[in-house]
Amino acid sequence: MKIGRNDPCWCGSGKKYKVCHADFDEKLAELKAKGEKVPPHSLIKTKEQLEGIRKAGKLNTEILDMVAENIHAGMSTEDINKLVHEYTIAHGGIPAPLNYCGFPKSVCTSVNDVICHGIPSPDEILQDGDIINVDVTTILDGYYADASRMFCIGQVSDEAKKLVEVTKESVDLALAEVKPWGHLGDIGEVNSKHVYAHGYTVLHDIGGHGVGNDFHEEPYVCHIGKKGTGMLLVPGMVFTIEPMVNEGEEDFFQDEENGWTIYTEDGSLSAQWEYTVAITEDGVEVITH
Numbered sequence: 001m002k003i004g005r006n007d008p009c010w011c012g013s014g015k016k017y018k019v020c021h022a023d024f025d026e027k028l029a030e031l032k033a034k035g036e037k038v039p040p041h042s043l044i045k046t047k048e049q050l051e052g053i054r055k056a057g058k059l060n061t062e063i064l065d066m067v068a069e070n071i072h073a074g075m076s077t078e079d080i081n082k083l084v085h086e087y088t089i090a091h092g093g094i095p096a097p098l099n100y101c102g103f104p105k106s107v108c109t110s111v112n113d114v115i116c117h118g119i120p121s122p123d124e125i126l127q128d129g130d131i132i133n134v135d136v137t138t139i140l141d142g143y144y145a146d147a148s149r150m151f152c153i154g155q156v157s158d159e160a161k162k163l164v165e166v167t168k169e170s171v172d173l174a175l176a177e178v179k180p181w182g183h184l185g186d187i188g189e190v191n192s193k194h195v196y197a198h199g200y201t202v203l204h205d206i207g208g209h210g211v212g213n214d215f216h217e218e219p220y221v222c223h224i225g226k227k228g229t230g231m232l233l234v235p236g237m238v239f240t241i242e243p244m245v246n247e248g249e250e251d252f253f254q255d256e257e258n259g260w261t262i263y264t265e266d267g268s269l270s271a272q273w274e275y276t277v278a279i280t281e282d283g284v285e286v287i288t289h
Helices: 022-033 047-070 077-090 158-177 184-197
Strands: 108-111 114-116 131-140 143-152 208-210 217-221 238-241 244-246 252-254 262-264 270-272 275-279 284-288
Touching: 047 077, 047 131, 047 143, 047 275, 047 284, 077 108, 077 131, 114 131, 114 244, 114 270, 131 158, 131 270, 143 158, 143 270, 143 275, 143 284, 158 184, 158 238, 158 244, 158 270, 158 275, 184 217, 217 238
Parallel strands: none
Antiparallel strands: 108 114, 108 131, 114 262, 131 143, 208 217, 208 238, 238 275, 244 270, 252 262, 275 284
């Protein structure tokens, strides 16, 4: 049913539609008529939702900061899980990974050739020279925020350090490129160009996603793409940028026993950084990193 100009706006602001999102919807309709792929209203977060997501993001960042202060050689990945779980609960949050589709832990810990979804274990001990991705997703008051960081344990090789640095650079380059009324393909192009220029590969089949009201939402954010293509980026969209970069080939396989952990096919190192970002009226806001 078409909303009237004097009806309450669909976003829940309480304002009349004509002074809230009428112009916004008109612009979307014009762009859609020109062949652009526009996001549905369900992907546009309200001011109230954005505020809730920001609070979840603040806690999520604090958790990763806490991990950064405590991670070291000799600890197990289960030790990291306990730190994340206890800190999250103590600060009023819920660790989103725990029991998500059967995932058994509160955080993902992906070491060396593990691309993503590594399951913490008391038997997996961090060694000098390891690189590890710690992926934290937090629920606070019903809202979700998601980010991951790479950590270099002790003295890592120059090759491993470069992989970690280039992956981080690719995310930051995407942030500089992302803007309202741009396209998802802008992210894929800048990410992949930077990664390929350094001789690495970036995964096509596993990428970022919408987040905020749920753990995983639309749209899918591919880190390989072409500028000016894909869904429009419009104010109110919230999603992750999280390129997974392999030192060797892009090919991967899934652990058949646990059904979660993704490894590089050739055993090469893999790195990932993840931010949750929101598209604003004049740029992009980092919600958690």
